[in-house]
Amino acid sequence: DTEVTQTPKHLVMGMTNKKSLKCEQHMGHRAMYWYKQKAKKPPELMFVYSYEKLSINESVPSRFSPECPNSSLLNLHLHALQPEDSALYLCASSLSNTGDTDTQYFGPGTRLTVL
Amino acid sequence: GESVGLHLPTLSVQEGDNSIINCAYSNSASDYFIWYKQESGKGPQFIIDIRSNMDKRQGQRVTVLLNKTVKHLSLQIAATQPGDSAGYFCAEKSGGSNYKLTFGKGTLLTVNP
Numbered sequence: 001d002t003e004v005t006q007t008p009k010h011l012v013m014g015m016t017n018k019k020s021l022k023c024e025q026h027m028g029h030r031a032m033y034w035y036k037q038k039a040k041k042p043p044e045l046m047f048v049y050s051y052e053k054l055s056i057n058e059s060v061p062s063r064f065s066p067e068c069p070n071s072s073l074l075n076l077h078l079h080a081l082q083p084e085d086s087a088l089y090l091c092a093s094s095l096s097n098t099g100d101t102d103t104q105y106f107g108p109g110t111r112l113t114v115l
Numbered sequence: 116g117e118s119v120g121l122h123l124p125t126l127s128v129q130e131g132d133n134s135i136i137n138c139a140y141s142n143s144a145s146d147y148f149i150w151y152k153q154e155s156g157k158g159p160q161f162i163i164d165i166r167s168n169m170d171k172r173q174g175q176r177v178t179v180l181l182n183k184t185v186k187h188l189s190l191q192i193a194a195t196q197p198g199d200s201a202g203y204f205c206a207e208k209s210g211g212s213n214y215k216l217t218f219g220k221g222t223l224l225t226v227n228p
């Protein structure tokens with residue numbers, strides 16, 4: 001089973017709202033990732049968690065706040081977003097991110113619209 | 116900075132033909148590459164990967180070729196089917212330990228019946 005699940009599938013929020021995106025995997029993977037993808041563009045890395053610790057932050061604005069409560073869950077807390085933050089938010093996981101060739105498996109994404 | 120890029124943004128083929136999607140990379144230190152397929156409204160799906168100590172790797176109906184001399188990667192799809200219509204992205208691993216993937220621009224493949 002190489003399934004990464006994400007909820008919700010779609011989210012519409014105002015610029016003053018606070019919401020959270022959730023990601024879950026039960027493959028025993030110890031690295032989890034958040035990506036942002038705009039239409040017809042490749043995914044762009046936002047955050048990497050390795051063994052529940054934040055290891056990479058790609059200079060993401062503080063209105064995006066990641067959290068890794070345990071090895072199976074990854075959250076992305078959203079606050080005071082801008083319309084340009086509207087995008088597909090993808091979660092991925094891999095066995096680790098310190099291995100030689102650890103494949104990343106992606107979830108279906110959350111389609112976020114900021115009004 | 117260094118990046119992965121693609122030669123063609125769109126590719127249209129007839130059903131049953133072979134498809135070739137190309138990707139150029141600029142980081143000579145990259146040692147691992149992945150091809151992903153992404154259907155509309157879905158997340159990227161792993162297709163095949165290759166390490167830099169290999170020139171070729173084959174899967175089911177797909178072959179990845181790596182030419183390190185010219186820093187070029189290609190994905191060949193045999194007997195292309197309508198279900199192959201999707202976006203295709205190459206990605207390269209960078210950063211050594213604690214690595215991250217950098218994605219290329221992507222190619223949209225359309226298979227005509």
